[in-house]
Amino acid sequence: MTAIPPDDSPTPPTTKRNSSLSLRRAIAVLDALARIVERCGRGGSLQDLTEETGLARSTLHRLLAPLTEAGLVERSDDKTYGIGPFAAYLGGLYLEQLDLREIVRPHLQKLNELTGETANLLLRTGTEVIYIDKIESRAVLRMHSRVGGRMPIYCTSAGKALLAHLPEDVLEEVVNAGLPRRTPTTIVDAHELRRELDKIRECGYAVDDVENEPGIRCVGAAIFDRNGRPTAAISIAGPDNRVTRDVLLELGTIVSGEAALISQRLSASPSLLEWTSQIKR
Numbered sequence: 001m002t003a004i005p006p007d008d009s010p011t012p013p014t015t016k017r018n019s020s021l022s023l024r025r026a027i028a029v030l031d032a033l034a035r036i037v038e039r040c041g042r043g044g045s046l047q048d049l050t051e052e053t054g055l056a057r058s059t060l061h062r063l064l065a066p067l068t069e070a071g072l073v074e075r076s077d078d079k080t081y082g083i084g085p086f087a088a089y090l091g092g093l094y095l096e097q098l099d100l101r102e103i104v105r106p107h108l109q110k111l112n113e114l115t116g117e118t119a120n121l122l123l124r125t126g127t128e129v130i131y132i133d134k135i136e137s138r139a140v141l142r143m144h145s146r147v148g149g150r151m152p153i154y155c156t157s158a159g160k161a162l163l164a165h166l167p168e169d170v171l172e173e174v175v176n177a178g179l180p181r182r183t184p185t186t187i188v189d190a191h192e193l194r195r196e197l198d199k200i201r202e203c204g205y206a207v208d209d210v211e212n213e214p215g216i217r218c219v220g221a222a223i224f225d226r227n228g229r230p231t232a233a234i235s236i237a238g239p240d241n242r243v244t245r246d247v248l249l250e251l252g253t254i255v256s257g258e259a260a261l262i263s264q265r266l267s268a269s270p271s272l273l274e275w276t277s278q279i280k281r
Contacts, residue, residue: 026063028053030072033081041167043074043082074126088125100232101133103265104223107234107258108135114254117238122158122220124166125150127174129159129233137238154179154193155186157208157220158233164200165222165230171197186211205252205259210240217243219251221259226267234259 032052036044044052049060064081067073071086101121108119112135121133128150153159154174163171171194179188187193200206208218220235236251237243243251 022063025053025055025059026067029055029060029063029067030087033073034083037083040169042169042173043076043080045080049081082126085125088130104232104234104262105133105135107262108133111135111234111236111254111258112137115236115238115251117236117243117251120158120220120235120237122156122233122235123231124153124159124162124233127153127177129153129156129162132232139238139242151212152180152182155182155208155211156235157206157218157237158235159220160196160200160206160208161220161222161233161235162230164197164206165224182212183210183214185209203252204256207248207252208235208237209245209248215240217248219243219248219255221252221256223259223266224263231266234262 029049032049033044036048036052046057046060049055049064050057053060055063064073064075068075068081068084071084071089073087074082074084076082104121108121111117111119116137116139118137119135120131122129122131124130129152130150131147134147151159153163163174175190175193179186179190179193181188187196196206205219205221208216208220210217212218216237217240218235218237220233222230223232223234225231234255236255
């Protein structure tokens with residue numbers, strides 16, 4: 001983050017008023033952008049922001065420049081604006097003050113105890129998923145992930161579970177960003193990925209069959225808010241010598257069942273859901 005130089009000089013009242021107005025407008029831009037992203041599942045153009053805020057394009061340009069520089073806003077190649085990585089970082093810190101992990105953790109503990117494997121809670125941020133909580137397997141062999149770590153959305157079980165229920169333009173964004181091969185079994189063809197997402201919607205859970213990390217299989221399921229939108233995902237991960245393809249079917253039933261229970265609990269926490277919808281973009 002850019003350091004702010006010290007300024008001990010007195011600030012004229014007019015300057016204070018202008019600074020306060022600029023700050024309020026910048027906050028209004030962030031709020032408008034969050035609403036656009038939540039409503040459309042994508043970033044907003046300058047025209048979208050003009051219509052949402054009523055501010056002139058010149059004013060928006062002036063406000064968006066420092067917001068983008070700070071990482072609170074991110075400008076895409078198609079000239080749309082979305083929530084930036086520093087906003088996600090701040091959201092991650094705020095998460096520690098909320099009860100999302102407190103709500104989900106008993107379910108992660110249950111999954112860990114039932115399966116003996118690592119249980120994870122993840123949110124989407126752009127074309128990636130971020131680990132916000134996990135309970136490690138007690139076994140010697142385990143996957144190399146950490147809270148705060150990020151993985152591609154298209155080749156992880158939690159990511160695919162979310163992607164299967166997100167708007168089409170989100171999938172287009174993921175495909176356009178590229179589907180690099182991470183293992184020999186990574187799905188790198190857009191048509192094959194679409195067929196995979198169809199299967200996920202049908203069965204209720206997603207499988208990472210050694211597609212993201214060599215030697216690791218995962219099963220994930222999406223968590224939905226009261227409006228039926230995917231807001232987070234849980235997953236179980238373990239070495240492929242323990243998590244065989246036969247075991248995957250059993251884990252899929254277990255994980256999707258716990259995800260459904262969490263969805264029911266989160267439906268009673270609208271303020272929490274509103275927050276997660278802002279940081280997952």
